[in-house]
Structure formats: C-alpha cells, structure tokens
Amino acid sequence: MKAAAWWEFYVNCGKKEGNDGLGSSGSQALGLVRDQQRRWVKPREGIIKLNFDGALEVSKGIFGTGAVCRDEQGTCIGVLAVPTVGFVSPQTCEFLALINGLHFCLQAGFTRLEIEGDAQNVFMALNSDQEDLSPDGALVDEAKYLLSFFFSLVVGVIPLGSVIMPLIVWQK
Template sequence: MGLGELFQVAFDWQFEFEKVGLIPQKTMTATFPTRVNWKPPHERRLKMNFDGACDLKNGLSGLGVIFRDSQGVMKGAMAVPQVRKLPSRSVESLSLLHGLRFGLHVGFLSIEVEGDTLSVINSFDDLSYEGHIIDEVKSLVQSFNSCSGHFVKREGNGVAHRLAKEALKISQPFLCLESGPDWPHQCVNMDFQCEV
C-alpha cells in the first residue's frame, strides 16, 4: 500500500469514527499567518530599525540600520561590515550601538528604536545585564531627547535586515543621509507600500 492510499484509508476511518460518534467531529478552520509590516513612528520622531547578519563560514558580520520618518521616507541608512566572527547577540547589539551613534552624530534626537532580537531590546530596561556594548547603549540613550525601544518580528524589520546582509558583501562602511543609491530607497518604498 502506497503512502497516498494509506492516507486515504486513515481519512476514511476517521470519517467513519466521527460519524458513529466514537471521536468528536473536528471543524476545520483555515488560519493564515498575519503579515507584520513596518509601522511609522509618531509624528516628529524617527524610527530606527537595526539588524545584524552573520556569515559564519567566512567569519564576517554585517550591521544594518535605517532611519525613517512618519511618512516612511528614508532619512539615513548604514551598512557596516565587521571582519570578525561574533555571536549573533553581539552583532545585534553592535548594530544598535552603531545606529545610536550615527543618529546622535547627525542630530536625530527623538527616535523609536526597533529590532528583531528581543533580548537586545529588553536590555534597554534590564539594568542587570553586563556587557560593555549594552553599557554604552544605555549611556547613549541618555543623550537623546526621546528614545524608546520596541521588539518587532523579522518581517517588520526587512530593510534593516537587507542592509545587514549587504554589509556582508562590502569592505567599507556604507552611510547615507536621505540621498544615496537607489537600492535602499527601493527597499524602503516596497516595505512602506505593504503597510498602505
């Protein structure tokens, strides 16, 4: 008996048992996963999404950060390669750190921070976590007029993820403010259009 025939026999038996009341009937309901899209920040604030990527085979890490306004317009972006093998949490933490430094440097002082690594986002409030990267993050956060951290699923962090992946392919950091190559703008436009 083949697998298809076995499946059909099992299905028929289940139907018969349900019909005579030996097992309760199951109602089939279709569930579809909900899509998580990027959501704009509050007015007069920018949203900073950050992500990290690792290429364990080649010992590389990449940091990706994107800043967008409440209209979804890119205000700044960076893709920074790291030539060393690091744990993924360290890569995510470095991405957050570099993003905050970049934001302060260019004057983005009211930001909402989103990342897809819950443990790094929770470190905003977790004073017990030790580590020089997170200690510096906590210190930098005090320099902003307004800075809050939020967890977002990977699907809502797509542009930062793409920037982190691109960082694995380059040898020098890529930084831009509003203008820059077309590909980051195209990523932002595609990402934001999913929300509208």
C-alpha cells in the same frame, strides 16, 4: 558600491533554505522575532524611526550591521551599512548594529527616536537594572549610555503576530 554588496549579502542570508545566517538554532537562541507578514509602521509625528539589524555568516567569519532611519512620512532619511570581518556571537552582532545606529542618529542630530529591532535579548538587556556580567556587558553599557542622549525614545522589538511589546519608553 561596497555597502550595496553587503546589503545584498544581508538580505540573502535569510533566504537560503535552512540558513538564517546565524548557524543552527542561532535565531532561537538570540530570541529573534521573525514574522514575514509584518509591515513597517510609521513613527508618530516628530519622531524618527531607527530600524537596526545584524547579519553574520559564522562559517566565513564575516558579519555586517545595518540601520535605516525614516521620518513620520516613511521617507528614508538615513542608511548605514557596516561590513566587518571577524567572529562574533549573534547577540554581539545585534548590539553592534544598535550601537552603530545610535551613533549615526546622534551625529545626524536626531534626538527623538523610536527604535525597532528583532532581537528580544538586546531589548531585555537594555531594560534590565542589573549589571550585565556577560561578554556583551560593555556593549549593553555603551548602548544605555548612548540612549541617554535622546530626548524622547520608544524602544521595542518587532512584534510577533500583532502584539507590540515596547520595553523602554523615555522622555526628558
């Protein structure tokens, strides 16, 4: 029951007029890609698609992370919702959503992933070879460590318009 309530909170964050759940200009600062015309695209055969996202209500000090896993048929094979109380940055919230989703996939035994999210800054940090000295540096390191456990991986942001920007492609 709690997960359903938090999911409803997450969905409604972006529906409030003038509020994206991130506070003023939070979406722009995080590099979020918002394209309401975009439809979900199935992954290739044998690949699980992990979609992740974070939502927060800065003024209330609450945030949540979520992840959905679907197979090549588009069938939902796993859902994760993690409600949390605390004050974090929008980027931290997005990293936590990715990390929670990756832990979920590892525990479920999914080893071939396509990962999709809307926070370009998260994917840019993952794609960087430089040490991340920001407050989220430890989260970047953890996400990179978790990604090393997957055999096949395509990572990208939800595209702006019709341009897909895969940033990481990995195969063992």
